Amino acid sequence: xxxxxxxxxxxxxxxxxxxxxxxxxxxxxxxxxxxxxxxxxxxxxxxxxxxxxxxxxxxxxxxxxxxxxxxxxxxxxxxxxxxxxxxxxxxxxxxxxxxxxxxxxxxxxxxxxxxx
Amino acid sequence: xxxxxxxxxxxxxxxxxxxxxxxxxxxxxxxxxxxxxxxxxxxxxxxxxxxxxxxxxxxxxxxxxxxxxxxxxxxxxxxxxxxxxxxxxxxxxxxxxxxxxxxxxxxxxxxx
Numbered sequence: 478x479x480x481x482x483x484x485x486x487x488x489x490x491x492x493x494x495x496x497x498x499x500x501x502x503x504x505x506x507x508x509x510x511x512x513x514x515x516x517x518x519x520x521x522x523x524x525x526x527x528x529x530x531x532x533x534x535x536x537x538x539x540x541x542x543x544x545x546x547x548x549x550x551x552x553x554x555x556x557x558x559x560x561x562x563x564x565x566x567x568x569x570x571x572x573x574x575x576x577x578x579x580x581x582x583x584x585x586x587x588x589x590x591x592x593x
Numbered sequence: 594x595x596x597x598x599x600x601x602x603x604x605x606x607x608x609x610x611x612x613x614x615x616x617x618x619x620x621x622x623x624x625x626x627x628x629x630x631x632x633x634x635x636x637x638x639x640x641x642x643x644x645x646x647x648x649x650x651x652x653x654x655x656x657x658x659x660x661x662x663x664x665x666x667x668x669x670x671x672x673x674x675x676x677x678x679x680x681x682x683x684x685x686x687x688x689x690x691x692x693x694x695x696x697x698x699x700x701x702x703x704x705x
Contacts, residue, residue: 481635511693520597520683521636521696567635578649579687580626581694583635 479504479570483584490558491592498553498587500568509571510551512542514564527551558591597686597697605703606674614669614700618686625667627659628683636683642667679704
């Protein structure tokens with residue numbers, strides 16, 4: 478069975494500093510990995526995905542993520558944080574193949590707070 | 594192009610009642626998945642519909658059922674509501690040949 482772990486419940490950074498939100502995964506084959514952001518009382522907004530190819534994936538709002546197969550990690554990064562980046566971030570892995578049809582398995586989420 | 598739309602946005606029900614939530618997928622999408630997000634948790638997969646049939650199901654009891662219509666819209670039905678069913682219910686749509694899903698704003702269900 479696939480799984481995702483987000484080891485930090487909360488991440489606090491100062492505006493203008495780089496930020497990292499950590500994610501590790503476990504799958505039986507090659508992973509499809511995603512990052513979503515959720516603002517209060519809202520649905521999930523897609524940030525970026527890794528399917529194959531370059532290990533550094535660029536996404537929306539200046540976010541990027543680095544895929545590391547040997548460490549089974551897919552950490553979300555941004556060079557310079559904004560106060561408006563404060564939100565709840567979810568890492569997810571999609572299963573595929575056999576009788577699976579793209580079900581997403583999510584981590585528990587990480588609350589990112591960017592201080593002015 | 595409207596994205597994924599869900600209705601209603603908020604709902605309050607009493608224990609034992611039944612509820613129906615609705616979802617219209619993004620234009621061009623043929624697959625609808627439903628997720629339950631309890632407070633402080635990540636979304637949990639309930640089931641997925643494609644070609645009007647349930648194609649994959651998560652670890653949810655039979656009280657949770659669904660339907661997909663010919664226009665690809667979908668309903669989630671929950672019978673015999675429990676307090677623990679209180680959650681944000683998210684609908685996600687996708688295309689079979691594409692990788693990735695778009696989520697709606699969700700329906701906040703409160704069971705009292």
